[in-house]
Amino acid sequence: MKVFKTSQSLAEFLSNETRPLGMVPTMGALHLGHLSLIERALQENQSVLISIFVNPTQFNDKKDLINYPNSIDEDLLQIEKISEKILVYLPKADDVYGNIVEAKSFDLAGLDQMMEGEKRSGHFQGVATVVAHFLKTFSPDRAYFGEKDFQQLLIIDHINRSLKLKTKIIGCPVVREKDGLAMSSRNSLLTADQRKQASKLFEGLQIAKSNAKKVPYRSLKIMVNAFFEKHNKITLDYFIIADPNTLKEIDLEQPVHQGRAFIAAYLGKIRLIDNLDMS
CATH class of the missing domain: 3.40.50.620 (HUPs)
Known part of the structure; x- marks a missing residue:
């Protein structure tokens, strides 16, 4: 070296x-x-x-x-x-x-x-x-x-x-921990309790993907926001599904047949991001 x-x-x-x-x-x-x-x-x-x-x-x-x-x-x-x-x-x-x-x-x-x-x-x-x-x-x-x-x-x-x-x-491709948390240098800054909560980012993305084709995107956003409101130790910053080429947010009134979901959340002062292909 x-x-x-x-x-x-x-x-x-x-x-x-x-x-x-x-x-x-x-x-x-x-x-x-x-x-x-x-x-x-x-x-x-x-x-x-x-x-x-x-x-x-x-x-x-x-x-x-x-x-x-x-x-x-x-x-x-x-x-x-x-x-x-x-x-x-x-x-x-x-x-x-x-x-x-x-x-x-x-x-x-x-x-x-x-x-x-x-x-x-x-x-x-x-x-x-x-x-x-x-x-x-x-x-x-x-x-x-x-x-x-x-x-x-x-x-x-x-x-x-x-x-x-x-x-x-x-x-x-994103490399993940066993519980789904995307590997990030910032993960090392998390406390033990915050680390347990951090897997909720990926859970939120999975909820979105499992329901993407069933309901309009507007309803999907409500669903993901409700999930994070149940877990008050993690604060959702944004959840967006966008075109993977232009990053423009998709139509709120249509089910999600393709696109990429993006999420950011705070655990205390530590901010983490993740994303997942919805197709």
């Missing part, structure tokens, strides 16, 4: 590295979901690059940035156990942004106007800034992202195409 602290040293090394190159951008605090992305990248590429960078411009709440899980030493041990051939990019903010740490402004085709984009102002401009920088600088042949952050995945794919980059963006 080789660790690089600067983009210049990494780019120079990559100029002689065997292609194809697969990249897995992360913010660290690695879990089995991340590891599944790394494993797939290893299967499909000759070389694999993992970035660990907690991107400050995608946090609209400074407290959230400060409290974000940090386990660099453990992350590196996990990566090394998978393969000693993996390359790791571990930059500081100034290596990514230079002297001024701020997000650029991208045309995100309206994909940032709902759900996480509405709730977290500027979040996706920050994501787009750092991912575009990585793809331009290192030119991976493939880049791997989890479908748990489905809105992010669509936005990254849009940016990749709009900038006419050559990287293939690959979305990978």
